[in-house]
Amino acid sequence: MELFVKLARIWILALFICFDLAVVEGDKVGILPRCSWTGIYNFGDSNSDTGGISATFTPVLSPYGMTFFKKPVGRLSDGRLLLDFLVEYIGLPYVSAYLDTINTNYRHGANFATGGSTIRRQNLTILQGGISPFSLDIQTIQFTQFKARIIDLWSSNQPVADKSQLQRPDDFSKALFTMDIGQNDLSVGFRTLNKQQLHAKIPDIINNLTISIQQLYEQGARSFWIHNTGPVGCLPVATFNVKNPKPGYLDQYGCIRYQNNIAMEFNKYLKARVIRLRSELTDAAITYVDMYTAKYKLISNTKEYGFKDHLNICCGHHENDVHIFCGRKGIVNGTRVLGDACANPATYVSWDGVHMTEAANRWVANHVLDGSLSDPPIPATHACYKNL
Ligand SMILES: *[C@@H]1O[C@H](CO)[C@@H](O)[C@H](O)[C@H]1NC(C)=O
Ligand SMILES: *[C@@H]1O[C@H](CO)[C@@H](O)[C@H](O)[C@H]1NC(C)=O
Ligand SMILES: *[C@@H]1O[C@H](CO)[C@@H](O)[C@H](O)[C@H]1NC(C)=O
Numbered sequence: 001m002e003l004f005v006k007l008a009r010i011w012i013l014a015l016f017i018c019f020d021l022a023v024v025e026g027d028k029v030g031i032l033p034r035c036s037w038t039g040i041y042n043f044g045d046s047n048s049d050t051g052g053i054s055a056t057f058t059p060v061l062s063p064y065g066m067t068f069f070k071k072p073v074g075r076l077s078d079g080r081l082l083l084d085f086l087v088e089y090i091g092l093p094y095v096s097a098y099l100d101t102i103n104t105n106y107r108h109g110a111n112f113a114t115g116g117s118t119i120r121r122q123n124l125t126i127l128q129g130g131i132s133p134f135s136l137d138i139q140t141i142q143f144t145q146f147k148a149r150i151i152d153l154w155s156s157n158q159p160v161a162d163k164s165q166l167q168r169p170d171d172f173s174k175a176l177f178t179m180d181i182g183q184n185d186l187s188v189g190f191r192t193l194n195k196q197q198l199h200a201k202i203p204d205i206i207n208n209l210t211i212s213i214q215q216l217y218e219q220g221a222r223s224f225w226i227h228n229t230g231p232v233g234c235l236p237v238a239t240f241n242v243k244n245p246k247p248g249y250l251d252q253y254g255c256i257r258y259q260n261n262i263a264m265e266f267n268k269y270l271k272a273r274v275i276r277l278r279s280e281l282t283d284a285a286i287t288y289v290d291m292y293t294a295k296y297k298l299i300s301n302t303k304e305y306g307f308k309d310h311l312n313i314c315c316g317h318h319e320n321d322v323h324i325f326c327g328r329k330g331i332v333n334g335t336r337v338l339g340d341a342c343a344n345p346a347t348y349v350s351w352d353g354v355h356m357t358e359a360a361n362r363w364v365a366n367h368v369l370d371g372s373l374s375d376p377p378i379p380a381t382h383a384c385y386k387n388l
Contacts, residue, residue, distance in 0.1 A: 038109075186198070295356075
């Protein structure tokens with residue numbers, strides 16, 4: 001009896017503490033000024049490439065970009081990416097790709113992401129499977145060089161043509177550092193490893209991501225916004241090749257179950273590691289953003305949110321076993337076919353079978369930028385505050 005009363009007291013106390021914290025947290029975000037971000041440095045793959053792979057290898061073709069930019073701009077969508085909605089939300093201009101050389105502006109940061117990037121280096125060239133040579137460790141080295149050279153320019157007495165297009169040296173640590181990478185490490189794993197082998201590799205992959213975060217911290221980065229990976233098993237291109245699946249191979253939305261399970265396992269490790277990193281990188285505010293849940297929520301409720309079934313793709317041509325990728329030409333049964341776009345991309349989740357449409361990116365942005373799927377649950381405008 002006494003024990004029961006004690007437990008009940010503890011429970012009631014706990015309830016009050018939680019309630020208190022929740023109120024304080026909400027209040028704090030409400031009264032704290034927005035972070036005064038000086039820029040954004042992004043690391044990742046095609047989910048956030050704003051022109052890197054296009055500038056370095058072959059340009060992204062029309063009809064990419066048709067909805068928003070009205071021409072191809074190196075983004076693998078019909079319009080804006082989540083990263084674009086993020087910079088709009090925090091009040092910064094669109095971020096130039098570090099590898100681009102024409103009409104770029106690095107006053108408010110740079111984007112090191114390239115389509116096909118992985119966390120770990122791959123033993124493949126871009127011509128074999130589209131894997132970018134700019135893995136996360138290389139992107140981190142690029143940032144290090146970028147920062148060192150800018151500091152050198154500002155500190156030297158030599159006349160410099162134009163510093164207005166470059167970040168100011170003191171501003172690096174007041175920038176937001178964002179990461180969206182890992183999906184391609186899993187895709188390569190699906191092609192080259194069995195489930196057990198890939199499963200066993202996850203801690204190593206996360207370890208390499210952690211190394212980059214630590215290196216950026218050593219370079220002065222203090223605010224991190226880390227995306228987890230999406231439901232890769234739901235990519236239409238992955239499901240096209242599934243013939244006569246065994247019962248249970250696909251989930252109720254037609255996604256490849258084991259691939260999504262691996263993605264969730266990756267995310268579990270990533271989240272645990274991010275939480276541990278907070279005690280190791282004591283001056284950093286590190287936000288973990290649950291992209292998986294946002295994307296899966298959209299995929300599993302497409303009708304409710306005004307989209308067609310998520311396995312339909314807007315751009316590209318798929319007939320029997322032939323797939324002509326968005327913007328490319330091919331021959332189906334002796335007839336030339338163009339992988340062109342649907343009339344209304346806004347009703348599709350998938351733009352090209354791999355990447356989402358601008359409309360889907362906007363939907364996801366509306367569900368993650370306010371912090372409701374983040375740990376801790378703070379909006380991107382306030383991701384510079386730690387221990388809220
Ligand atoms: C990944 O981490 C391992 C140590 O676990 C290290 O030896 C390797 O060089 C790293 N690779 C990349 C690409 O960062
Ligand atoms: C890369 O792959 C080739 C061909 O499979 C192989 O001969 C080579 O040893 C591999 N290199 C590394 C570093 O794994
Ligand atoms: C090509 O045409 C033949 C007969 O007309 C048909 O059976 C086959 O499915 C077609 N293949 C494709 C890829 O459309």
